[in-house]
Amino acid sequence: MPRGKLMLPALLLCLLLCACGKAAERSVGFFAMDTYMSVRAVGADEETLAGCRSLAEELEAKLSVTDADSEIAALNAAGRGILSPETAELLRRALALCGETEGALDVTVYPVVRAWGFTAGAYRVPTSEELTQLLQAVDYRGVEITGEGSVLLPPGVELDLGSVAKGYAGDRLCAYLREKGVKSAILDLGGNVQALGGKADGSPWRVGIRDPDGDGMLGVVSIRDEAAVTSGGYERFFTDAEGRVWWHIIDPETGYPARNGLLSVTVVGPEGLRCDALSTALFIMGQEKAEAFWRADRGFELALVTEDGVLRLTPGLYTRFEPAKDLRCTLEVIPDA
Ligand code: ADP
Ligand code: MG
Numbered sequence: 001m002p003r004g005k006l007m008l009p010a011l012l013l014c015l016l017l018c019a020c021g022k023a024a025e026r027s028v029g030f031f032a033m034d035t036y037m038s039v040r041a042v043g044a045d046e047e048t049l050a051g052c053r054s055l056a057e058e059l060e061a062k063l064s065v066t067d068a069d070s071e072i073a074a075l076n077a078a079g080r081g082i083l084s085p086e087t088a089e090l091l092r093r094a095l096a097l098c099g100e101t102e103g104a105l106d107v108t109v110y111p112v113v114r115a116w117g118f119t120a121g122a123y124r125v126p127t128s129e130e131l132t133q134l135l136q137a138v139d140y141r142g143v144e145i146t147g148e149g150s151v152l153l154p155p156g157v158e159l160d161l162g163s164v165a166k167g168y169a170g171d172r173l174c175a176y177l178r179e180k181g182v183k184s185a186i187l188d189l190g191g192n193v194q195a196l197g198g199k200a201d202g203s204p205w206r207v208g209i210r211d212p213d214g215d216g217m218l219g220v221v222s223i224r225d226e227a228a229v230t231s232g233g234y235e236r237f238f239t240d241a242e243g244r245v246w247w248h249i250i251d252p253e254t255g256y257p258a259r260n261g262l263l264s265v266t267v268v269g270p271e272g273l274r275c276d277a278l279s280t281a282l283f284i285m286g287q288e289k290a291e292a293f294w295r296a297d298r299g300f301e302l303a304l305v306t307e308d309g310v311l312r313l314t315p316g317l318y319t320r321f322e323p324a325k326d327l328r329c330t331l332e333v334i335p336d337a
Contacts, residue, residue, distance in 0.1 A: 025200070032056040033064075033166055035190025041177055042184035042200045051180070052173055056189075059169050062087050065110060065160045066119060075151055076110070076158040088149030093273060094164050098140040101281035101293070106140045106252040110160035116257075118248045123238035125246065131255030138252050167276025170194035170227055174272075191235065194227040194272050204320075210234075211324075212263035212305050219323040221303075227272040231279035232264030232305075233257065251284050260286030261307050268317060269300030287312070291334050305329065 027040040028049040039052045062084065064070045068077070075081040083091065091107075098105045110119075111134045117123040126134075137156030144152040153159070161168075166189045174196045177185050185196040186205050195205040204222035211218050212232045221228060233247035237257075240246065251258040265283040267275040278300060282290035287304055294302045294314060301317035304310075311329040313321055318333050 028052060030056070033060045033169060033190070035166070037187070037189045039173065039177075039188075040186050041182050041196075044177065044180065044182045044185070048177065048180045048182065051176060055173060055176055056169055059165065059172065063090070063161050063165050065158075065162065072159055072161060075153065079153045079155070079157075081151055083145075083149040083151055085149060088145060088151070090161060090164070090168055090273075091143075091145060091151070091159070093168075094161055094277065095140055095143060095145070097164070097274070097277040097281070101278070101285070103140065103252055104284040104289075105163060105277050105281040106138060107159050107161060107163070108138050108140050108143065108157050109250050109252050110158045111137060111156070112250050112252075112255050113160060113162075113248065116246065116248075116250070117238075118236060123240075123246070125240050125244075126255075128255075135252075135255050138255075163280040164273055164276045166190060166192045167227065167229055167272035167274070170272030170276075192227065192229045192272060192276060193223070195223045195225060198224040206322075209266050209303060210264070211329075213309075213328075216326070217324050218303075218305070218311055218327060218329060219321050221266075221268060221317060221322075222320040223268060226268055226270055227275040228266060228268045229272065229275040229279045230264055230266040231283045232262075233259075233283075234264065249280060249283055258284040258286075260284065262286060262290070263305045263307055265290065265305075266303040267300050268302075275300065294334065295336065302334065304334075 025040055025042050026044055026049055029038040030053045037056055062071050065072055067073055071083055071087045094107050098107055115126045115134055142154040142157055170187055170189055170192055173187055177196055183197045184200050187194045193207045198204045204224040206220045207223055207228045208217040208220050212234045237245055237247035247257045249258050262283055265279050267279040269275045287306055302314045303317055304312045309329050310332055312332045312334050314334050315336055
């Protein structure tokens with residue numbers, strides 16, 4: 001066979017292999033922000049993936065309430081301080097979301113969360129007197145922050161950005177990957193899932209929604225350039241000596257774990273931070289208020305699982321939800337008026 005004829009297929013094969021190599025999917029997994037995180041990215045090199053880990057660790061080092069060296073822990077200890085521009089901006093955004101959710105989300109609920117032992121894993125049921133006492137210092141409206149990032153906390157007030165930190169990390173990681181030229185990735189940050197673009201073949205990413213009442217899945221939603229964030233009592237909880245179950249999402253009105261008829265709330269939307277804040281807040285609000293909040297906003301999609309076994313989806317989520325074959329919940333669409 002003439003040499004030229006052999007060269008062409010060889011060249012094509014080479015081009016094909018190069019193209020495949022470029023689009024190869026790589027993944028990395030690591031522990032950060034008190035959870036296991038994984039990133040699967042198409043066309044990212046090892047260095048970019050290592051950068052994801054460093055970025056998550058950097059954010060944890062700034063935001064962790066338990067790491068005494070973090071900006072937040074230092075602020076809590078001193079009652080005042082100057083935050084880095086990034087942490088200041090996150091706190092401003094978080095405070096705005098506390099306002100928007102009328103205090104269902106309250107980043108000053110930390111002393112109560114700690115009293116229940118959720119910070120250290122030393123679980124206990126505080127007395128109602130203790131909770132009443134601790135609630136006196138719970139009010140995000142007392143937090144003062146200047147344009148320069150100088151923060152003043154009223155006496156006894158302590159901040160915890162745990163309800164929004166993973167969502168924010170998702171936004172930061174996606175922006176970082178995009179900067180590195182990655183167009184397709186899926187991030188799992190301890191139950192917070194965030195997609196950059198769609199899959200390499202152009203189809204959307206498919207994300208399972210966990211059954212809060214068992215080990216399985218309720219079904220799968222399709223997402224593209226979106227986050228899907230779930231908050232639920234099943235994520236972190238303990239059972240006391242009397243068999244009562246207490247979880248880590250606290251109603252700032254009462255100081256007790258929020259028990260307003262919901263087992264889990266999933267929020268799907270373009271921004272991880274907002275989805276994370278809203279999943280926590282809407283879980284606290286309960287079905288009626290959560291659905292009213294969605295109707296007034298419409299900037300996100302919502303899936304609620306109620307204590308009586310009903311899965312309620314916004315119309316926009318219903319059309320891209322594929323129920324599990326063994327789904328035990330009743331499926332309902334949330335009326336949009
Ligand atoms: P997870 O971090 O487990 O995914 P969430 O995003 O729902 O869950 O955040 C729960 C965490 O937020 C709790 O562990 C606690 O630190 C904190 N938290 C609990 N209740 C509230 C609240 N009402 N407002 C703000 N943060 C809260
Ligand atoms: Mg949250």
